Amino acid sequence: MTSTTVHTRPTRGRVRGVLAYANLRRRHLGSVAFVTNRITGLLLVGYLYLHLGILYLLTEGPRSWTTVLHLFKNPAFLGLESLLILFILIHGLNGLRLALVGTGVGVRHQKAWFATAMSVSGCLYVVVVLAMYGVI
Amino acid sequence: MAPESGTAVSRTWRLRVSRWRPGDAHPHFDDFEVGVGADATLLDALRRVRSHHDRSLTLRYSCCHASCGTCGMRANGREVLACVTRLADLGPGPILVEPLGNARVEHDLVVDMRDLYVSLEPAGRPLVRQDSVLAGQDETAASPGFFRYEDCIECGLCLSACPVAATDPLYLGPAALAAAWRVTQEPRGGDPEPVLAWVDDEQGCWRCHASFECSEACPSGVDPAGATMALRRELTRRELGRLTRLGRRAR
Numbered sequence: 001m002t003s004t005t006v007h008t009r010p011t012r013g014r015v016r017g018v019l020a021y022a023n024l025r026r027r028h029l030g031s032v033a034f035v036t037n038r039i040t041g042l043l044l045v046g047y048l049y050l051h052l053g054i055l056y057l058l059t060e061g062p063r064s065w066t067t068v069l070h071l072f073k074n075p076a077f078l079g080l081e082s083l084l085i086l087f088i089l090i091h092g093l094n095g096l097r098l099a100l101v102g103t104g105v106g107v108r109h110q111k112a113w114f115a116t117a118m119s120v121s122g123c124l125y126v127v128v129v130l131a132m133y134g135v136i
Numbered sequence: 137m138a139p140e141s142g143t144a145v146s147r148t149w150r151l152r153v154s155r156w157r158p159g160d161a162h163p164h165f166d167d168f169e170v171g172v173g174a175d176a177t178l179l180d181a182l183r184r185v186r187s188h189h190d191r192s193l194t195l196r197y198s199c200c201h202a203s204c205g206t207c208g209m210r211a212n213g214r215e216v217l218a219c220v221t222r223l224a225d226l227g228p229g230p231i232l233v234e235p236l237g238n239a240r241v242e243h244d245l246v247v248d249m250r251d252l253y254v255s256l257e258p259a260g261r262p263l264v265r266q267d268s269v270l271a272g273q274d275e276t277a278a279s280p281g282f283f284r285y286e287d288c289i290e291c292g293l294c295l296s297a298c299p300v301a302a303t304d305p306l307y308l309g310p311a312a313l314a315a316a317w318r319v320t321q322e323p324r325g326g327d328p329e330p331v332l333a334w335v336d337d338e339q340g341c342w343r344c345h346a347s348f349e350c351s352e353a354c355p356s357g358v359d360p361a362g363a364t365m366a367l368r369r370e371l372t373r374r375e376l377g378r379l380t381r382l383g384r385r386a387r
Contacts, residue, residue, distance in 0.1 A: 023299075026213035030348030030361075031299065101346055104369025107362050110348060 205291030294350035310350035310360030317363035
């Protein structure tokens with residue numbers, strides 16, 4: 001027998017809670033869906049505040065607003081914007097799955113629901129990106 | 137030495153076992169190399185550790201055939217019953233062996249199960265007598281979930297796997313909710329209304345975030361997540377019915 005590494009036993013508290021909340025080690029598809037919805041939700045909340053911050057620039061006069069509009073046309077910014085649409089699609093469609101499953105509809109097929117939601121999100125995202133960059 | 141169980145073919149497995157005893161500042165891992173049969177279970181290996189390497193290793197087990205639910209633990213991060221988990225299914229190793237999560241550790245791999253048992257009490261859990269099943273009644277026709285929910289062995293694996301139980305110690309947990317649904321489906325002369333009122337709470341069935349880890353972990357196929365969603369469906373149906381009746385009266 002060899003005594004090896006020391007690890008810290010998790011205690012009930014915020015640190016343990018947050019770590020357990022996002023820990024996907026050896027977890028299943030349901031947990032992936034669960035964490036995906038939380039992460040995209042937090043990102044969308046972050047974007048909301050960013051959006052409000054940008055709108056605030058309207059109060060600073062036409063010059064600052066023109067600068068912002070110029071930034072929006074940058075291809076890199078378009079890429080970030082397309083990610084925003086991806087997060088909205090994932091969060092929205094996974095949210096729909098949760099609403100259905102959470103009220104007892106198609107509970108046994110929750111994995112298939114998630115796979116469908118992610119597939120539809122992916123397809124729509126490709127279409128959106130192609131449209132944003134003027135390919136279609 | 138001859139292997140303790142399984143076939144005559146012995147193989148050496150490396151186990152990394154979480155150790156903690158009251159008074160220790162922190163838990164730590166001890167590594168053991170154990171020779172057991174190629175088709176041996178995790179429980180076989182841990183018993184081998186106790187008998188040949190370290191008699192102070194504390195673990196709990198009883199029936200050795202997945203009926204008592206006492207040997208629940210985590211192997212490589214997943215909840216298992218050690219008595220029916222083959223070492224060969226856990227990969228080449230080292231196999232990480234830890235106590236169940238979301239419960240207070242009492243000693244090494246043994247956790248305090250009282251929280252789980254206390255959480256099950258309000259459901260009532262009426263006993264199902266064998267004679268009523270043998271009397272020729274078509275119980276399954278009246279209640280499709282009848283046999284399924286009877287399968288709960290109260291091992292606590294679902295509670296350990298639940299991410300919400302990890303963040304909220306007040307959450308009733310999947311085992312209690314599955315028991316509640318079982319009672320609702322099969323009240324056995326009891327009144328299911330108090331049970332439904334009990335789970336219709338922010339710490340009850342509405343607290344579940346639908347990660348379905350409880351159903352994945354359950355060794356008996358009880359499907360606690362399905363039971364939780366069924367409780368929600370039932371409560372939603374009742375609330376919609378109440379609102380409809382109120383609307384009719386208002387008209």
